[in-house]
Amino acid sequence: MADIVKTYAALSASSSRSDVAAVLNSIIDDIFGTGLISYLSAKPFTFDKSSRVELIKSIIADVKGCGSKAKLTSKDATLALLSVKTMGKDPSGSAYIAEPNVLSTLLGLAVTFIKDDPEAASEALRCIANALLLIEQARSTFISSDVNGGDTCILMLEKSSSPDHIFILSRILFLTTASGPSYLETIVDNKHHGRTIVEIFTSKLDLLAIANRNGTPSAKEATVDLLKFIFNILLHYPKLTEAEPQHTHVNGEEKVMGDFWSSKLDGILPPLLRIFNALPPTSPAPITAPLTHVIHSLITIPVNNTLKPIWLGSSPSSVRNSTTSSPKIKTPTLSDSAPGSRSDSPTQSPTSPKPSTLDRALSVLTAGRRSLSRTPSPSTSVSYDVLQRAYDLLEQSFSYYFPDSVDPDDADLRKRAKAESQDAVEDILSPLVVLITRLCLADEGTRARVRQWLVPDDLDRSSPLEQRSDTLGRCLRILSSVYHARLKDSIGEMLYAMADSDASVLSALVGYGNVAGFLFHKGVLTAPPASSSSSSVPQTTASGEQINPITGTTVQPKSPLPEMSEEEKEREMEKLFVLFDRLEKTGSLTPDQNPIRKAIHEGKLGP
Numbered sequence: 001m002a003d004i005v006k007t008y009a010a011l012s013a014s015s016s017r018s019d020v021a022a023v024l025n026s027i028i029d030d031i032f033g034t035g036l037i038s039y040l041s042a043k044p045f046t047f048d049k050s051s052r053v054e055l056i057k058s059i060i061a062d063v064k065g066c067g068s069k070a071k072l073t074s075k076d077a078t079l080a081l082l083s084v085k086t087m088g089k090d091p092s093g094s095a096y097i098a099e100p101n102v103l104s105t106l107l108g109l110a111v112t113f114i115k116d117d118p119e120a121a122s123e124a125l126r127c128i129a130n131a132l133l134l135i136e137q138a139r140s141t142f143i144s145s146d147v148n149g150g151d152t153c154i155l156m157l158e159k160s161s162s163p164d165h166i167f168i169l170s171r172i173l174f175l176t177t178a179s180g181p182s183y184l185e186t187i188v189d190n191k192h193h194g195r196t197i198v199e200i201f202t203s204k205l206d207l208l209a210i211a212n213r214n215g216t217p218s219a220k221e222a223t224v225d226l227l228k229f230i231f232n233i234l235l236h237y238p239k240l241t242e243a244e245p246q247h248t249h250v251n252g253e254e255k256v257m258g259d260f261w262s263s264k265l266d267g268i269l270p271p272l273l274r275i276f277n278a279l280p281p282t283s284p285a286p287i288t289a290p291l292t293h294v295i296h297s298l299i300t301i302p303v304n305n306t307l308k309p310i311w312l313g314s315s316p317s318s319v320r321n322s323t324t325s326s327p328k329i330k331t332p333t334l335s336d337s338a339p340g341s342r343s344d345s346p347t348q349s350p351t352s353p354k355p356s357t358l359d360r361a362l363s364v365l366t367a368g369r370r371s372l373s374r375t376p377s378p379s380t381s382v383s384y385d386v387l388q389r390a391y392d393l394l395e396q397s398f399s400y401y402f403p404d405s406v407d408p409d410d411a412d413l414r415k416r417a418k419a420e421s422q423d424a425v426e427d428i429l430s431p432l433v434v435l436i437t438r439l440c441l442a443d444e445g446t447r448a449r450v451r452q453w454l455v456p457d458d459l460d461r462s463s464p465l466e467q468r469s470d471t472l473g474r475c476l477r478i479l480s481s482v483y484h485a486r487l488k489d490s491i492g493e494m495l496y497a498m499a500d501s502d503a504s505v506l507s508a509l510v511g512y513g514n515v516a517g518f519l520f521h522k523g524v525l526t527a528p529p530a531s532s533s534s535s536s537v538p539q540t541t542a543s544g545e546q547i548n549p550i551t552g553t554t555v556q557p558k559s560p561l562p563e564m565s566e567e568e569k570e571r572e573m574e575k576l577f578v579l580f581d582r583l584e585k586t587g588s589l590t591p592d593q594n595p596i597r598k599a600i601h602e603g604k605l606g607p
Contacts, residue, residue, distance in 0.1 A: 081123035097131040098138035132175040167222035181236035205271040227293035234300040286396040303442035313383035426487035433490040440497035492518035511552025
């Protein structure tokens, strides 16, 4: 059995590059379990804990000292670091890499190679990422003063334009905050190369928006991990500081996400909205990563007085004038945050603006049912209809996951969804519904728009609403779902917010019977009385037909009784007289309760 440590140690500066590559490839192949034969022996290498650690130590030292007269040259660095990464996938290897001096060495190699050998830099960073993933203690070691890895990675992220580097740097930074959020204050409060972390996020998100649109390799993965890092900051940082409390609740329970907010993070909203609108459509499922991660980040951001104009796409002047106490926030214009731009860079003259690359690439992606051919003028700011984009995604997703008028609990649908994705349908759709709900809660105009989309004035109410094959029908069917509990609650809250958070309005819009279960859990135990003070409560259809408050459908007029001749009326009267007389004689009816006798006594009928 070959001794891999001795085999590697036998290499020297005089060894050919092919011999060096063969040994390194054999290490990689044997660890991956491919069973390839070592080029120097008839048997594959085997690794125990000590030999693995010794080999990692030797290779890292050789990469650090690589040169024309050394065992490894700079051309061997990528393959050598790949072998270190491969050996580091075992906890025994990562435990060694997690030591402060080894982390510092690998980080130094990444910084050294980042410009001239990007692949070698990536492999060095991946070695670190594996160690941080497998050895939790390594995360605190990495950001300690002994390594200072967090600050170094942020500075590398700030300079990077490669999706591959953005991906691995974001993953490392995400892992440093995943086990404990204490480092977040340092990340947000400090500046990095004169830029805040929010400004760095802005430039990277805008760069990745174009990369995703162009199908650049690793762009999707880079966006996902960057958004994971952003989400951790948005979720935890406000709770660590003296942040402003937010009081917008999606349901009656106490929230964790979004309870507090810091104005230092306000600037992250515009780039998130841009990439929310810019990500290309996916098929067959309309909502996949990284769009799911964008939505998760968005629902942590409040729709408060300061940010409301940006959420709703108001003009620049309205954003600046929305508050006098908060810092000035840039409106979500693409030209303000082109890839690689800095916040302190000179601005162009407002009289002759020059559209950025991102302006031209994404100007046709403004959300809504507007024609994509209507490209805004380059001289105008691009604002996004966030609500329209979110609602379009909801319609597409509902149509995909709950086609036609099929029961949401249908076994075949659930089986198909489980086969297509590891995430449950409600985990995919609920955050999007929550996003629409929060927009509804914050703005009356938004509520009116959602009502018109879901329950338009000219809605056909001639058949049961819950049997419709549109979004309204799917929402009402989900309210009675057994297998989609979280989605059911989210849909109920969205409909309730759409109806001005008024049970009477909601019942009048869709019928009390369709929302009785949801309202019961909100403490409304009986059908609420109609609210005549709200113009949102439809009593009749646009054509004047009466609406049944229980079903939400039109009341069918009673068919008129057929006209009877005088002889027919007399025969019917005689039948009634005989019937009541029989009841009176049997004791079932007292004389004073007999309507016929009473009518004769009062002179209304002849004797």
